[in-house]
Amino acid sequence: MVLSISLVVLLGIIVFVLVRTGYQRIMPGVAVCLFGFxxxxxxxxxxxxxxxxxxxxxxxxx
Numbered sequence: 001m002v003l004s005i006s007l008v009v010l011l012g013i014i015v016f017v018l019v020r021t022g023y024q025r026i027m028p029g030v031a032v033c034l035f036g037f038x039x040x041x042x043x044x045x046x047x048x049x050x051x052x053x054x055x056x057x058x059x060x061x062x
Contacts, residue, residue: 007052007056015029
């Protein structure tokens with residue numbers, strides 16, 4: 001749970017910076033957010049979650 005909240009905050013900061021600097025526009029950002037939201041409701045969501053968890057565990061082992 002702590003990992004997912006930290007990841008959401010980190011990704012939120014990255015999106016905010018990209019929008020502020022002009023590298024990311026609002027409408028494509030909304031489309032990507034909606035894609036992620038609907039992807040979380042599919043059958044591949046547990047695979048993505050486990051992949052993110054294993055990468056985070058790999059990074060924290062350093």
